[in-house]
Amino acid sequence: MTTTLPPYSMLTVTQYSKRSRHSVRELLSRNFYTHVHLDWHESDQWMESEKAIIRLAWLNGNLVGMMALSEPLNNTCWIRLAAVLDHTDTNQVMRALWQDVESDLRQRGVQKVAILMIRDWAIPLLEPMGFRFEEEIVTLRRAERIAPDAPQLPDSISIRPTRGDDVQAMAVVDHNAFEPPWQMAIGDIHQAERIAANATVAFQNIDGVNRVVGYQISTLYFDGAHLARLAVDPLVQNQGVASALVSEMLRYFNRRGVYVVTVNTQATNTVSQHLYRKFAFYPNGYDLPVWVKDLA
Incomplete structure:
Protein backbone atom coordinates (compact mmCIF):
# COMPACT_ATOMS: atom_id res chain seq x y z
CA MET A 1 0.00 0.00 0.00
CA THR A 2 1.36 3.44 -1.00
CA THR A 3 0.90 6.35 1.36
CA THR A 4 -0.17 9.57 -0.34
CA LEU A 5 2.59 12.15 -0.18
CA PRO A 6 2.05 15.82 0.42
CA PRO A 7 2.25 17.95 -2.74
CA TYR A 8 5.28 17.44 -4.96
CA SER A 9 6.59 20.88 -4.01
CA MET A 10 7.04 19.70 -0.42
CA LEU A 11 9.95 17.48 -1.45
CA THR A 12 13.37 19.03 -0.91
CA VAL A 13 16.47 17.80 -2.73
CA THR A 14 19.91 18.47 -1.27
CA GLN A 15 23.48 17.40 -1.87
CA TYR A 16 24.97 14.63 0.25
CA SER A 17 26.88 15.46 3.43
CA LYS A 18 28.63 13.20 5.91
CA ARG A 19 26.11 13.94 8.62
CA SER A 20 23.52 12.07 6.51
CA ARG A 21 25.66 8.94 6.21
CA HIS A 22 23.72 6.92 8.79
CA SER A 23 20.34 7.86 7.26
CA VAL A 24 21.55 6.88 3.79
CA ARG A 25 22.87 3.57 5.09
CA GLU A 26 19.51 2.83 6.69
CA LEU A 27 17.65 3.79 3.52
CA LEU A 28 19.78 1.46 1.38
CA SER A 29 19.65 -1.49 3.76
CA ARG A 30 16.06 -1.47 5.01
CA ASN A 31 13.91 -0.77 1.96
CA PHE A 32 12.70 -2.68 -1.07
CA TYR A 33 13.26 0.02 -3.70
CA THR A 34 17.06 0.03 -3.75
CA HIS A 35 19.70 -0.12 -6.46
CA VAL A 36 23.35 -0.86 -5.60
CA HIS A 37 25.94 -1.24 -8.36
CA LEU A 38 29.35 -0.43 -6.89
CA ASP A 39 31.45 -3.46 -7.93
CA TRP A 40 34.55 -2.75 -5.86
CA HIS A 41 33.39 -0.53 -3.01
CA GLU A 42 31.18 -0.49 0.06
CA SER A 43 28.59 2.27 -0.15
CA ASP A 44 30.00 4.27 2.79
CA GLN A 45 33.51 4.06 1.39
CA TRP A 46 32.43 5.01 -2.12
CA MET A 47 30.38 8.03 -1.05
CA GLU A 48 33.20 9.36 1.09
CA SER A 49 36.13 8.73 -1.22
CA GLU A 50 34.77 9.30 -4.72
CA LYS A 51 33.82 12.53 -6.45
CA ALA A 52 30.34 11.16 -6.86
CA ILE A 53 27.22 13.16 -7.71
CA ILE A 54 24.84 12.43 -4.84
CA ARG A 55 21.40 13.84 -4.13
CA LEU A 56 19.11 13.26 -1.17
CA ALA A 57 15.33 13.75 -1.14
CA TRP A 58 13.69 14.96 2.07
CA LEU A 59 10.08 15.19 3.16
CA ASN A 60 9.20 16.93 6.44
CA GLY A 61 12.78 16.45 7.62
CA ASN A 62 12.87 12.71 6.80
CA LEU A 63 15.09 11.12 4.18
CA VAL A 64 12.79 9.49 1.61
CA GLY A 65 15.13 8.94 -1.33
CA MET A 66 18.65 9.17 -2.71
CA MET A 67 20.46 8.88 -6.02
CA ALA A 68 24.21 8.68 -6.60
CA LEU A 69 26.12 8.72 -9.87
CA SER A 70 29.77 8.08 -10.60
CA GLU A 71 32.15 10.89 -11.34
CA PRO A 72 31.76 11.68 -15.08
CA LEU A 73 34.36 10.00 -17.27
CA ASN A 74 34.64 11.08 -20.90
CA ASN A 75 31.18 12.68 -20.74
CA THR A 76 29.42 9.61 -19.36
CA CYS A 77 28.49 8.30 -15.92
CA TRP A 78 26.56 5.50 -14.20
CA ILE A 79 23.78 5.53 -11.65
CA ARG A 80 25.49 3.57 -8.90
CA LEU A 81 23.07 3.95 -5.99
CA ALA A 82 19.37 4.73 -5.73
CA ALA A 83 16.76 4.16 -3.06
CA VAL A 84 13.25 5.24 -2.12
CA LEU A 85 11.67 4.81 1.30
CA ASP A 86 9.01 2.09 1.40
CA HIS A 87 5.38 3.26 1.39
CA THR A 88 6.15 6.55 -0.29
CA ASP A 89 5.44 7.67 -3.83
CA THR A 90 8.43 6.25 -5.73
CA ASN A 91 7.55 8.16 -8.88
CA GLN A 92 7.52 11.58 -7.21
CA VAL A 93 10.70 10.93 -5.26
CA MET A 94 12.68 9.54 -8.21
CA ARG A 95 11.48 12.32 -10.49
CA ALA A 96 12.55 15.00 -8.02
CA LEU A 97 15.98 13.41 -7.61
CA TRP A 98 16.53 12.95 -11.33
CA GLN A 99 15.40 16.48 -12.16
CA ASP A 100 18.04 17.90 -9.84
CA VAL A 101 20.75 15.47 -11.00
CA GLU A 102 20.05 16.00 -14.68
CA SER A 103 20.53 19.75 -14.38
CA ASP A 104 23.92 19.20 -12.73
CA LEU A 105 24.99 16.65 -15.35
CA ARG A 106 24.16 18.96 -18.24
CA GLN A 107 26.25 21.71 -16.66
CA ARG A 108 29.16 19.26 -16.42
CA GLY A 109 28.85 18.36 -20.10
CA VAL A 110 27.69 14.78 -19.51
CA GLN A 111 26.23 13.31 -22.67
CA LYS A 112 25.10 9.85 -21.57
CA VAL A 113 23.92 8.28 -18.30
CA ALA A 114 23.74 4.49 -17.89
CA ILE A 115 22.24 2.16 -15.31
CA LEU A 116 22.60 -1.60 -14.95
CA MET A 117 19.11 -2.82 -14.07
CA ILE A 118 20.02 -5.33 -11.38
CA ARG A 119 16.38 -5.18 -10.28
CA ASP A 120 13.56 -4.05 -12.53
CA TRP A 121 11.65 -1.78 -10.14
CA ALA A 122 13.34 1.30 -11.60
CA ILE A 123 12.37 0.64 -15.23
CA PRO A 124 8.80 2.03 -15.10
CA LEU A 125 10.11 5.06 -13.20
CA LEU A 126 13.06 5.91 -15.46
CA GLU A 127 11.48 5.14 -18.83
CA PRO A 128 9.11 8.16 -18.70
CA MET A 129 12.16 10.30 -17.90
CA GLY A 130 13.76 9.39 -21.23
CA PHE A 131 15.77 6.30 -20.37
CA ARG A 132 15.79 3.54 -22.99
CA PHE A 133 17.03 -0.03 -23.25
CA GLU A 134 20.56 -0.21 -24.69
CA GLU A 135 21.70 -3.83 -24.49
CA GLU A 136 22.13 -6.90 -22.28
CA ILE A 137 25.07 -7.84 -20.14
CA VAL A 138 25.45 -11.62 -20.38
Missing part, protein backbone atom coordinates in the same frame (compact mmCIF):
# COMPACT_ATOMS: atom_id res chain seq x y z
CA THR A 139 27.12 -13.91 -17.86
CA LEU A 140 29.24 -16.82 -19.02
CA ARG A 141 30.35 -19.70 -16.80
CA ARG A 142 33.18 -22.20 -16.99
CA ALA A 143 33.23 -25.36 -14.88
CA GLU A 144 36.22 -27.42 -16.01
CA ARG A 145 38.79 -29.31 -13.94
CA ILE A 146 41.23 -29.47 -16.82
CA ALA A 147 43.44 -26.39 -17.02
CA PRO A 148 44.14 -24.84 -20.42
CA ASP A 149 47.54 -25.16 -22.02
CA ALA A 150 50.26 -22.66 -21.22
CA PRO A 151 49.85 -19.55 -23.38
CA GLN A 152 51.93 -18.88 -26.46
CA LEU A 153 53.01 -15.28 -26.96
CA PRO A 154 55.40 -13.36 -29.19
CA ASP A 155 58.90 -13.15 -27.68
CA SER A 156 58.46 -9.43 -26.98
CA ILE A 157 55.36 -9.92 -24.77
CA SER A 158 55.34 -11.36 -21.24
CA ILE A 159 52.87 -11.67 -18.35
CA ARG A 160 53.50 -10.95 -14.68
CA PRO A 161 51.46 -10.12 -11.56
CA THR A 162 50.37 -6.49 -11.26
CA ARG A 163 52.17 -3.96 -9.08
CA GLY A 164 50.74 -0.84 -7.54
CA ASP A 165 52.60 1.38 -9.99
CA ASP A 166 50.92 -0.36 -12.97
CA VAL A 167 47.55 1.28 -12.36
CA GLN A 168 48.14 4.38 -14.48
CA ALA A 169 49.27 2.26 -17.44
CA MET A 170 46.34 -0.12 -16.91
CA ALA A 171 43.95 2.83 -17.11
CA VAL A 172 45.50 3.91 -20.42
CA VAL A 173 45.00 0.40 -21.83
CA ASP A 174 41.44 0.31 -20.51
CA HIS A 175 40.48 3.61 -22.13
CA ASN A 176 42.07 2.57 -25.42
CA ALA A 177 40.26 -0.77 -25.37
CA PHE A 178 36.75 0.42 -24.46
CA GLU A 179 34.38 3.17 -25.49
CA PRO A 180 32.39 5.18 -22.94
CA PRO A 181 30.50 4.31 -20.81
CA TRP A 182 32.39 1.02 -20.50
CA GLN A 183 35.70 2.54 -19.44
CA MET A 184 36.87 2.24 -15.83
CA ALA A 185 38.03 5.23 -13.83
CA ILE A 186 41.57 5.00 -12.50
CA GLY A 187 40.27 4.99 -8.92
CA ASP A 188 38.12 1.93 -9.68
CA ILE A 189 41.06 0.15 -11.32
CA HIS A 190 43.22 0.91 -8.27
CA GLN A 191 40.56 -0.44 -5.89
CA ALA A 192 39.92 -3.51 -8.05
CA GLU A 193 43.63 -4.32 -8.28
CA ARG A 194 43.99 -3.87 -4.53
CA ILE A 195 41.29 -6.40 -3.60
CA ALA A 196 41.74 -8.84 -6.50
CA ALA A 197 42.45 -12.52 -5.90
CA ASN A 198 44.50 -12.57 -9.10
CA ALA A 199 45.60 -9.65 -11.27
CA THR A 200 48.14 -9.74 -14.08
CA VAL A 201 49.48 -7.45 -16.78
CA ALA A 202 50.86 -8.23 -20.20
CA PHE A 203 53.80 -6.05 -21.11
CA GLN A 204 55.72 -5.58 -24.33
CA ASN A 205 59.45 -4.97 -24.42
CA ILE A 206 60.50 -2.65 -27.22
CA ASP A 207 64.15 -1.55 -27.31
CA GLY A 208 64.53 -2.36 -23.63
CA VAL A 209 61.43 -0.41 -22.55
CA ASN A 210 58.48 -2.29 -21.04
CA ARG A 211 54.99 -1.07 -21.91
CA VAL A 212 51.78 -2.47 -20.39
CA VAL A 213 49.54 -3.65 -23.24
CA GLY A 214 46.88 -5.65 -21.40
CA TYR A 215 45.60 -6.69 -18.02
CA GLN A 216 43.08 -8.86 -16.21
CA ILE A 217 41.59 -8.59 -12.73
CA SER A 218 39.81 -11.54 -11.09
CA THR A 219 38.06 -11.98 -7.76
CA LEU A 220 36.94 -14.88 -5.58
CA TYR A 221 33.39 -15.36 -4.39
CA PHE A 222 31.59 -18.02 -2.36
CA ASP A 223 31.71 -20.85 -4.94
CA GLY A 224 34.21 -19.81 -7.58
CA ALA A 225 36.14 -17.03 -9.25
CA HIS A 226 35.03 -14.14 -11.45
CA LEU A 227 37.00 -12.56 -14.28
CA ALA A 228 36.03 -9.01 -13.48
CA ARG A 229 38.02 -7.13 -16.11
CA LEU A 230 39.99 -7.96 -19.23
CA ALA A 231 41.46 -5.26 -21.46
CA VAL A 232 44.01 -5.35 -24.28
CA ASP A 233 45.42 -2.38 -26.14
CA PRO A 234 44.09 -2.35 -29.74
CA LEU A 235 47.69 -2.02 -30.99
CA VAL A 236 48.46 -5.61 -29.92
CA GLN A 237 45.08 -7.27 -30.39
CA ASN A 238 45.01 -10.49 -32.42
CA GLN A 239 48.44 -11.45 -31.09
CA GLY A 240 47.15 -13.82 -28.41
CA VAL A 241 47.44 -11.39 -25.49
CA ALA A 242 43.84 -11.76 -24.31
CA SER A 243 44.00 -15.55 -24.62
CA ALA A 244 47.25 -15.60 -22.65
CA LEU A 245 45.82 -13.47 -19.86
CA VAL A 246 42.71 -15.67 -19.59
CA SER A 247 44.74 -18.88 -19.77
CA GLU A 248 47.13 -17.77 -17.03
CA MET A 249 44.20 -16.72 -14.84
CA LEU A 250 42.45 -20.09 -15.27
CA ARG A 251 45.67 -21.99 -14.58
CA TYR A 252 46.24 -19.90 -11.43
CA PHE A 253 42.83 -20.80 -10.00
CA ASN A 254 43.03 -24.42 -11.16
CA ARG A 255 46.21 -24.90 -9.13
CA ARG A 256 44.25 -23.73 -6.10
CA GLY A 257 41.29 -26.04 -6.66
CA VAL A 258 38.97 -23.35 -8.02
CA TYR A 259 37.26 -24.76 -11.11
CA VAL A 260 34.20 -22.55 -11.56
CA VAL A 261 34.86 -19.17 -13.16
CA THR A 262 32.35 -16.61 -14.45
CA VAL A 263 32.66 -13.53 -16.62
CA ASN A 264 30.32 -10.77 -17.83
CA THR A 265 30.40 -9.21 -21.27
CA GLN A 266 28.16 -7.19 -23.53
CA ALA A 267 25.73 -9.15 -25.68
CA THR A 268 26.97 -7.12 -28.65
CA ASN A 269 30.64 -7.94 -27.98
CA THR A 270 30.88 -11.02 -30.16
CA VAL A 271 34.68 -10.87 -30.21
CA SER A 272 34.94 -11.36 -26.44
CA GLN A 273 32.27 -14.07 -26.48
CA HIS A 274 34.25 -15.97 -29.12
CA LEU A 275 37.36 -15.72 -26.93
CA TYR A 276 35.55 -17.07 -23.88
CA ARG A 277 33.94 -19.93 -25.83
CA LYS A 278 37.48 -21.07 -26.69
CA PHE A 279 37.98 -21.63 -22.97
CA ALA A 280 34.64 -23.44 -22.45
CA PHE A 281 32.69 -20.51 -21.03
CA TYR A 282 28.98 -20.85 -21.74
CA PRO A 283 25.94 -18.64 -20.98
CA ASN A 284 24.34 -19.37 -17.62
CA GLY A 285 21.17 -17.36 -18.29
CA TYR A 286 21.93 -14.59 -15.79
CA ASP A 287 21.63 -11.57 -18.05
CA LEU A 288 21.02 -7.96 -17.00
CA PRO A 289 19.77 -5.07 -19.12
CA VAL A 290 21.58 -1.76 -19.43
CA TRP A 291 19.40 1.32 -19.87
CA VAL A 292 20.72 4.72 -20.90
CA LYS A 293 19.63 8.30 -21.32
CA ASP A 294 21.24 10.57 -23.91
CA LEU A 295 21.66 14.13 -22.68
CA ALA A 296 23.46 15.53 -25.72
Whole structure:
Protein backbone atom coordinates (compact mmCIF):
# COMPACT_ATOMS: atom_id res chain seq x y z
CA MET A 1 0.00 0.00 0.00
CA THR A 2 1.36 3.44 -1.00
CA THR A 3 0.90 6.35 1.36
CA THR A 4 -0.17 9.57 -0.34
CA LEU A 5 2.59 12.15 -0.18
CA PRO A 6 2.05 15.82 0.42
CA PRO A 7 2.25 17.95 -2.74
CA TYR A 8 5.28 17.44 -4.96
CA SER A 9 6.59 20.88 -4.01
CA MET A 10 7.04 19.70 -0.42
CA LEU A 11 9.95 17.48 -1.45
CA THR A 12 13.37 19.03 -0.91
CA VAL A 13 16.47 17.80 -2.73
CA THR A 14 19.91 18.47 -1.27
CA GLN A 15 23.48 17.40 -1.87
CA TYR A 16 24.97 14.63 0.25
CA SER A 17 26.88 15.46 3.43
CA LYS A 18 28.63 13.20 5.91
CA ARG A 19 26.11 13.94 8.62
CA SER A 20 23.52 12.07 6.51
CA ARG A 21 25.66 8.94 6.21
CA HIS A 22 23.72 6.92 8.79
CA SER A 23 20.34 7.86 7.26
CA VAL A 24 21.55 6.88 3.79
CA ARG A 25 22.87 3.57 5.09
CA GLU A 26 19.51 2.83 6.69
CA LEU A 27 17.65 3.79 3.52
CA LEU A 28 19.78 1.46 1.38
CA SER A 29 19.65 -1.49 3.76
CA ARG A 30 16.06 -1.47 5.01
CA ASN A 31 13.91 -0.77 1.96
CA PHE A 32 12.70 -2.68 -1.07
CA TYR A 33 13.26 0.02 -3.70
CA THR A 34 17.06 0.03 -3.75
CA HIS A 35 19.70 -0.12 -6.46
CA VAL A 36 23.35 -0.86 -5.60
CA HIS A 37 25.94 -1.24 -8.36
CA LEU A 38 29.35 -0.43 -6.89
CA ASP A 39 31.45 -3.46 -7.93
CA TRP A 40 34.55 -2.75 -5.86
CA HIS A 41 33.39 -0.53 -3.01
CA GLU A 42 31.18 -0.49 0.06
CA SER A 43 28.59 2.27 -0.15
CA ASP A 44 30.00 4.27 2.79
CA GLN A 45 33.51 4.06 1.39
CA TRP A 46 32.43 5.01 -2.12
CA MET A 47 30.38 8.03 -1.05
CA GLU A 48 33.20 9.36 1.09
CA SER A 49 36.13 8.73 -1.22
CA GLU A 50 34.77 9.30 -4.72
CA LYS A 51 33.82 12.53 -6.45
CA ALA A 52 30.34 11.16 -6.86
CA ILE A 53 27.22 13.16 -7.71
CA ILE A 54 24.84 12.43 -4.84
CA ARG A 55 21.40 13.84 -4.13
CA LEU A 56 19.11 13.26 -1.17
CA ALA A 57 15.33 13.75 -1.14
CA TRP A 58 13.69 14.96 2.07
CA LEU A 59 10.08 15.19 3.16
CA ASN A 60 9.20 16.93 6.44
CA GLY A 61 12.78 16.45 7.62
CA ASN A 62 12.87 12.71 6.80
CA LEU A 63 15.09 11.12 4.18
CA VAL A 64 12.79 9.49 1.61
CA GLY A 65 15.13 8.94 -1.33
CA MET A 66 18.65 9.17 -2.71
CA MET A 67 20.46 8.88 -6.02
CA ALA A 68 24.21 8.68 -6.60
CA LEU A 69 26.12 8.72 -9.87
CA SER A 70 29.77 8.08 -10.60
CA GLU A 71 32.15 10.89 -11.34
CA PRO A 72 31.76 11.68 -15.08
CA LEU A 73 34.36 10.00 -17.27
CA ASN A 74 34.64 11.08 -20.90
CA ASN A 75 31.18 12.68 -20.74
CA THR A 76 29.42 9.61 -19.36
CA CYS A 77 28.49 8.30 -15.92
CA TRP A 78 26.56 5.50 -14.20
CA ILE A 79 23.78 5.53 -11.65
CA ARG A 80 25.49 3.57 -8.90
CA LEU A 81 23.07 3.95 -5.99
CA ALA A 82 19.37 4.73 -5.73
CA ALA A 83 16.76 4.16 -3.06
CA VAL A 84 13.25 5.24 -2.12
CA LEU A 85 11.67 4.81 1.30
CA ASP A 86 9.01 2.09 1.40
CA HIS A 87 5.38 3.26 1.39
CA THR A 88 6.15 6.55 -0.29
CA ASP A 89 5.44 7.67 -3.83
CA THR A 90 8.43 6.25 -5.73
CA ASN A 91 7.55 8.16 -8.88
CA GLN A 92 7.52 11.58 -7.21
CA VAL A 93 10.70 10.93 -5.26
CA MET A 94 12.68 9.54 -8.21
CA ARG A 95 11.48 12.32 -10.49
CA ALA A 96 12.55 15.00 -8.02
CA LEU A 97 15.98 13.41 -7.61
CA TRP A 98 16.53 12.95 -11.33
CA GLN A 99 15.40 16.48 -12.16
CA ASP A 100 18.04 17.90 -9.84
CA VAL A 101 20.75 15.47 -11.00
CA GLU A 102 20.05 16.00 -14.68
CA SER A 103 20.53 19.75 -14.38
CA ASP A 104 23.92 19.20 -12.73
CA LEU A 105 24.99 16.65 -15.35
CA ARG A 106 24.16 18.96 -18.24
CA GLN A 107 26.25 21.71 -16.66
CA ARG A 108 29.16 19.26 -16.42
CA GLY A 109 28.85 18.36 -20.10
CA VAL A 110 27.69 14.78 -19.51
CA GLN A 111 26.23 13.31 -22.67
CA LYS A 112 25.10 9.85 -21.57
CA VAL A 113 23.92 8.28 -18.30
CA ALA A 114 23.74 4.49 -17.89
CA ILE A 115 22.24 2.16 -15.31
CA LEU A 116 22.60 -1.60 -14.95
CA MET A 117 19.11 -2.82 -14.07
CA ILE A 118 20.02 -5.33 -11.38
CA ARG A 119 16.38 -5.18 -10.28
CA ASP A 120 13.56 -4.05 -12.53
CA TRP A 121 11.65 -1.78 -10.14
CA ALA A 122 13.34 1.30 -11.60
CA ILE A 123 12.37 0.64 -15.23
CA PRO A 124 8.80 2.03 -15.10
CA LEU A 125 10.11 5.06 -13.20
CA LEU A 126 13.06 5.91 -15.46
CA GLU A 127 11.48 5.14 -18.83
CA PRO A 128 9.11 8.16 -18.70
CA MET A 129 12.16 10.30 -17.90
CA GLY A 130 13.76 9.39 -21.23
CA PHE A 131 15.77 6.30 -20.37
CA ARG A 132 15.79 3.54 -22.99
CA PHE A 133 17.03 -0.03 -23.25
CA GLU A 134 20.56 -0.21 -24.69
CA GLU A 135 21.70 -3.83 -24.49
CA GLU A 136 22.13 -6.90 -22.28
CA ILE A 137 25.07 -7.84 -20.14
CA VAL A 138 25.45 -11.62 -20.38
CA THR A 139 27.12 -13.91 -17.86
CA LEU A 140 29.24 -16.82 -19.02
CA ARG A 141 30.35 -19.70 -16.80
CA ARG A 142 33.18 -22.20 -16.99
CA ALA A 143 33.23 -25.36 -14.88
CA GLU A 144 36.22 -27.42 -16.01
CA ARG A 145 38.79 -29.31 -13.94
CA ILE A 146 41.23 -29.47 -16.82
CA ALA A 147 43.44 -26.39 -17.02
CA PRO A 148 44.14 -24.84 -20.42
CA ASP A 149 47.54 -25.16 -22.02
CA ALA A 150 50.26 -22.66 -21.22
CA PRO A 151 49.85 -19.55 -23.38
CA GLN A 152 51.93 -18.88 -26.46
CA LEU A 153 53.01 -15.28 -26.96
CA PRO A 154 55.40 -13.36 -29.19
CA ASP A 155 58.90 -13.15 -27.68
CA SER A 156 58.46 -9.43 -26.98
CA ILE A 157 55.36 -9.92 -24.77
CA SER A 158 55.34 -11.36 -21.24
CA ILE A 159 52.87 -11.67 -18.35
CA ARG A 160 53.50 -10.95 -14.68
CA PRO A 161 51.46 -10.12 -11.56
CA THR A 162 50.37 -6.49 -11.26
CA ARG A 163 52.17 -3.96 -9.08
CA GLY A 164 50.74 -0.84 -7.54
CA ASP A 165 52.60 1.38 -9.99
CA ASP A 166 50.92 -0.36 -12.97
CA VAL A 167 47.55 1.28 -12.36
CA GLN A 168 48.14 4.38 -14.48
CA ALA A 169 49.27 2.26 -17.44
CA MET A 170 46.34 -0.12 -16.91
CA ALA A 171 43.95 2.83 -17.11
CA VAL A 172 45.50 3.91 -20.42
CA VAL A 173 45.00 0.40 -21.83
CA ASP A 174 41.44 0.31 -20.51
CA HIS A 175 40.48 3.61 -22.13
CA ASN A 176 42.07 2.57 -25.42
CA ALA A 177 40.26 -0.77 -25.37
CA PHE A 178 36.75 0.42 -24.46
CA GLU A 179 34.38 3.17 -25.49
CA PRO A 180 32.39 5.18 -22.94
CA PRO A 181 30.50 4.31 -20.81
CA TRP A 182 32.39 1.02 -20.50
CA GLN A 183 35.70 2.54 -19.44
CA MET A 184 36.87 2.24 -15.83
CA ALA A 185 38.03 5.23 -13.83
CA ILE A 186 41.57 5.00 -12.50
CA GLY A 187 40.27 4.99 -8.92
CA ASP A 188 38.12 1.93 -9.68
CA ILE A 189 41.06 0.15 -11.32
CA HIS A 190 43.22 0.91 -8.27
CA GLN A 191 40.56 -0.44 -5.89
CA ALA A 192 39.92 -3.51 -8.05
CA GLU A 193 43.63 -4.32 -8.28
CA ARG A 194 43.99 -3.87 -4.53
CA ILE A 195 41.29 -6.40 -3.60
CA ALA A 196 41.74 -8.84 -6.50
CA ALA A 197 42.45 -12.52 -5.90
CA ASN A 198 44.50 -12.57 -9.10
CA ALA A 199 45.60 -9.65 -11.27
CA THR A 200 48.14 -9.74 -14.08
CA VAL A 201 49.48 -7.45 -16.78
CA ALA A 202 50.86 -8.23 -20.20
CA PHE A 203 53.80 -6.05 -21.11
CA GLN A 204 55.72 -5.58 -24.33
CA ASN A 205 59.45 -4.97 -24.42
CA ILE A 206 60.50 -2.65 -27.22
CA ASP A 207 64.15 -1.55 -27.31
CA GLY A 208 64.53 -2.36 -23.63
CA VAL A 209 61.43 -0.41 -22.55
CA ASN A 210 58.48 -2.29 -21.04
CA ARG A 211 54.99 -1.07 -21.91
CA VAL A 212 51.78 -2.47 -20.39
CA VAL A 213 49.54 -3.65 -23.24
CA GLY A 214 46.88 -5.65 -21.40
CA TYR A 215 45.60 -6.69 -18.02
CA GLN A 216 43.08 -8.86 -16.21
CA ILE A 217 41.59 -8.59 -12.73
CA SER A 218 39.81 -11.54 -11.09
CA THR A 219 38.06 -11.98 -7.76
CA LEU A 220 36.94 -14.88 -5.58
CA TYR A 221 33.39 -15.36 -4.39
CA PHE A 222 31.59 -18.02 -2.36
CA ASP A 223 31.71 -20.85 -4.94
CA GLY A 224 34.21 -19.81 -7.58
CA ALA A 225 36.14 -17.03 -9.25
CA HIS A 226 35.03 -14.14 -11.45
CA LEU A 227 37.00 -12.56 -14.28
CA ALA A 228 36.03 -9.01 -13.48
CA ARG A 229 38.02 -7.13 -16.11
CA LEU A 230 39.99 -7.96 -19.23
CA ALA A 231 41.46 -5.26 -21.46
CA VAL A 232 44.01 -5.35 -24.28
CA ASP A 233 45.42 -2.38 -26.14
CA PRO A 234 44.09 -2.35 -29.74
CA LEU A 235 47.69 -2.02 -30.99
CA VAL A 236 48.46 -5.61 -29.92
CA GLN A 237 45.08 -7.27 -30.39
CA ASN A 238 45.01 -10.49 -32.42
CA GLN A 239 48.44 -11.45 -31.09
CA GLY A 240 47.15 -13.82 -28.41
CA VAL A 241 47.44 -11.39 -25.49
CA ALA A 242 43.84 -11.76 -24.31
CA SER A 243 44.00 -15.55 -24.62
CA ALA A 244 47.25 -15.60 -22.65
CA LEU A 245 45.82 -13.47 -19.86
CA VAL A 246 42.71 -15.67 -19.59
CA SER A 247 44.74 -18.88 -19.77
CA GLU A 248 47.13 -17.77 -17.03
CA MET A 249 44.20 -16.72 -14.84
CA LEU A 250 42.45 -20.09 -15.27
CA ARG A 251 45.67 -21.99 -14.58
CA TYR A 252 46.24 -19.90 -11.43
CA PHE A 253 42.83 -20.80 -10.00
CA ASN A 254 43.03 -24.42 -11.16
CA ARG A 255 46.21 -24.90 -9.13
CA ARG A 256 44.25 -23.73 -6.10
CA GLY A 257 41.29 -26.04 -6.66
CA VAL A 258 38.97 -23.35 -8.02
CA TYR A 259 37.26 -24.76 -11.11
CA VAL A 260 34.20 -22.55 -11.56
CA VAL A 261 34.86 -19.17 -13.16
CA THR A 262 32.35 -16.61 -14.45
CA VAL A 263 32.66 -13.53 -16.62
CA ASN A 264 30.32 -10.77 -17.83
CA THR A 265 30.40 -9.21 -21.27
CA GLN A 266 28.16 -7.19 -23.53
CA ALA A 267 25.73 -9.15 -25.68
CA THR A 268 26.97 -7.12 -28.65
CA ASN A 269 30.64 -7.94 -27.98
CA THR A 270 30.88 -11.02 -30.16
CA VAL A 271 34.68 -10.87 -30.21
CA SER A 272 34.94 -11.36 -26.44
CA GLN A 273 32.27 -14.07 -26.48
CA HIS A 274 34.25 -15.97 -29.12
CA LEU A 275 37.36 -15.72 -26.93
CA TYR A 276 35.55 -17.07 -23.88
CA ARG A 277 33.94 -19.93 -25.83
CA LYS A 278 37.48 -21.07 -26.69
CA PHE A 279 37.98 -21.63 -22.97
CA ALA A 280 34.64 -23.44 -22.45
CA PHE A 281 32.69 -20.51 -21.03
CA TYR A 282 28.98 -20.85 -21.74
CA PRO A 283 25.94 -18.64 -20.98
CA ASN A 284 24.34 -19.37 -17.62
CA GLY A 285 21.17 -17.36 -18.29
CA TYR A 286 21.93 -14.59 -15.79
CA ASP A 287 21.63 -11.57 -18.05
CA LEU A 288 21.02 -7.96 -17.00
CA PRO A 289 19.77 -5.07 -19.12
CA VAL A 290 21.58 -1.76 -19.43
CA TRP A 291 19.40 1.32 -19.87
CA VAL A 292 20.72 4.72 -20.90
CA LYS A 293 19.63 8.30 -21.32
CA ASP A 294 21.24 10.57 -23.91
CA LEU A 295 21.66 14.13 -22.68
CA ALA A 296 23.46 15.53 -25.72
